[in-house]
Amino acid sequence: MxxxxxxxxxxxxxxxxxxxxxxxxxxxxxxxxxxxxxxxxxxxxFWTQNGFELDTSFTLANYWALIEPADEPTMWMGIPFPFKNPVYAILMLKSLVMSLAVTAAVILIAYPMAYFLAFRVTRYKALWIIIITIPFWTSYLLRVFSWKIMLGFNGVINSGLMSLGIISEPLSFLLYNPPAVVITLTHAWVTFAVLPIYVSLEKIDRSLLEAATDLGDSKWQRFRRVTLPLSLPGTISAALLVFIPTVGDYVTPTLVGGPGGTMIGNSIQSLFLKQDNSPRGAALSIVMMAIVALLSLLFMWAVGYRKIRARSA
Amino acid sequence: MRKIFTPLTLYAILFTVFLYGPVLLMPLFSFNDNTFAVFPLKGFTLKHYASMAANGSMLGALWNSLVVATIVAVIATAVGLPTAIALTRYRLRGGGAIAAALMLPLVVPSIIFAVALLVILVRILNVELSLLTVGASHVFICLPFAIMVLMSRLEGFDKSLEEASRDLGEDGWGTFRRVTLPLAWPAVISSLLMCFIISFDEFVMAFFLSGTDPTLPVFLFGQLRFPNKLPGVLALGSLILLVSTILVVAAELLRRRGVQEKPA
The missing domain is CATH 4.10.220 (Light-harvesting Protein)
Structure with a gap:
């Protein structure tokens, strides 16, 4: 029963x-x-590759190989890298700098768009949001590839400028370098950042804005003292959502980076699939993840994420 | 005071042009009668589409992707639905941690998961790489999206409907079948479509984990190296963009209807 x-x-x-x-x-x-x-x-x-065999005795050699010091430091961009295999440290630093540039560009471009969506769009809001989200869902590979068509030696910008008579021969500096990677990644990730920023802007109690105006704040003061601080949680998560995955990106540098635009992801891919040294590739993946996680936590601590979140909740 | 055309509106339009401009070059040049994607445009042609349709290995890859994406969408949604119900309807110890773990594919670079799966499959378990391994990895990365879509729908409708069903004597399964599932249906379809698109477009996992049988993105990637293959890539890319766009709009409309609709 x-x-x-x-x-x-x-x-x-x-x-x-x-x-x-x-x-x-x-x-x-x-x-x-x-x-x-x-x-x-x-x-x-913690294992090592021995020809075709795997040596399964515990060793730190793979990690050591990433930081093994050398007598003569290798210079890169004026920075000395005192390592025997400096390529890993160089690529790691380069990837972090490029991802930071991408993150900054993405936030700067996405924020006004999110602001527009939250405060200016009254009708057709759903339509705008769908317009913003569609590119995010379409093939990443194709979006990256479209920049190769744009920036290529025989590409859209060069041929367009030439047929307009603005330049007489193709500009060769457009593709296959770090800026091309940064532009392409920015374009690929910018929609990803609009939505979290938009959500936190949308949540702001409009009466707070009225109060600021009533109390004599100018538009700019109101933005700086009310809107911006209250939108920080969404903005910070957007920044992390872009920064963390782009550090390890490997499609974009492969397609538009050229030899100078390679990133740490290329190194990992090559260790696994080309150099057949997956133990070292594993160590490099883990170190990369640890560095990115550490930097993200440091960033959240530095901006006081916990406090910001508690305040706007 | 209300101006229609503010600088911010202009910015929004420029933003949209920046977002869509490069991508729309692909369909533009796919109809252009030239092997290179260059201006000036030469003339309208459909021959790139015809040559694509005649490319057997491309069609094979397309078929692989369709099969993988369909199965992945069904499995990810079938796993996502009970997960979403558990996370919204039960207060479970450790539920938060499990939800967080399931969301990891959204933040961790996919190359990390790709190499980790490669290691365990090939180096430890000695499994042959195939479309099966690609599909398994795709279920994993689709799951957070399925769960998010389904959870927002399950949180959106009135829980008292389920309580009423139980009070009227339905058991758990009956309530699920006759109340929860019909109400969650738009989100289920939306989840199926989203997972399909994600799997269909996914490249990194597929690149590391596919064997001799490529999925469409892996095949495309191989073609990108050869300039003379460009027209076929443009035609195929345009078709993929068109189909994904239709599916995304359908999924988004369903999801919105599902979330906003308040049952009377």
Missing amino acids: PDAMPRQTAAGFSGLAAGYALLSPAMLIIVAMLVAPMLALVTLS
Whole structure:
């Protein structure tokens, strides 16, 4: 007689079991696709590749190879890198700088658009949001490729300018360099940043803005003292959502970066698929992830993310 | 006081041009009668599309992608639905941590997951790489999107409907089948479409984890190196853009209707 049982207890007990049962497929996927592969990656980073064989004795050699000092430092952009394999440190620094440039550009470009969506669009808001989101869902590969068509030696900008008579021969500095990578990545990620910023702008209580105006703030003061601080949570998450994945990006540098525009992702890809040194590739992946995570936490601490979030919640 | 054309509106229009301009070059040049994507335009042609349709290996890759994306969409949504129900309807210890773990593919660079899966599959388990391994990785990266879409719908409708169903004597499964599922239906379709697009367009995982049978993006990537293959790539790229756009708009409209619609 199930009906005679106190409902609370029945629902409470079977409810908990049912809840975990519902979660079990997802938990299985986490274990199989996240936990186990990550453990394998960490384990492999302590092994070494010996020709075709894997030497499974524990060693830190792969990590050591990334930072092994050399007598003569290698100079890159005027910075000395005192390592025997300076390429990893150089690419890591270069990737971080390029990702930072991309993140800054993305936020600067996305913020006014999000502001427009939140405060100026009254009709057709859903339409605007769909327009902004469509590119995010279309093929990343094709969006990157379209910049290759744009910037190429035989590309749209060069041929366009030439047929207009503005230049007489193609500009060769457009493609295959770090700025081309930064432009392409900015374009590829900018829609990703609009939405979180828009959401935090949309949440702002409009009466706060009225209060600021009533109390004598000019438009600019109102923006700087009310709107901007209250939109920081969305802006900061947008920045992290762009910065973290772009550091490891490898499609864009491959397609538009040329030899000078390679990033750390290219190095990882090459260690795994070309140089057949997956243990060192594993170590490099882990170090990259650790550096990015550390920098992100440092950034959140520096801007006082916790406090900002608590204040605007 | 209300001006229609403010500097900010102008900015929004410029932003949209920046967003769409480069991408729209692809369809433009796919109809242009020239092997290179250069101005001035020479003339209208459909021959790039014809040559694409005659390319057997390209069609093979297209078929692979369609199959993988369909199966991935179904599995990710089928796993996402119970997960979303558990996370919205039950207060479970550790639920937050599981949700956070499931969202990781949104932030961690996919190359990390790609190499980690490559290591465990090839170096540890000795599994042959195939479309199966690509599909498994795609389920993992589609899952956060499926869960987000489904959760926002499940949070959007009145929970008292489910309680009423239970009070009227339906068991858990009956309530799910007769109340929750019909109400969540727009989000289920939306999730299927989104997962399909994500898997269909995904490159990095597929590049690392596919064997001899490429998916369409992997095949395309191989073609990008050869300048003489450009017209075919442009034609195929344009078709992919068109189909993804239609699917995204459909998914987005369904999702919005699903979230806003308040059942009477």
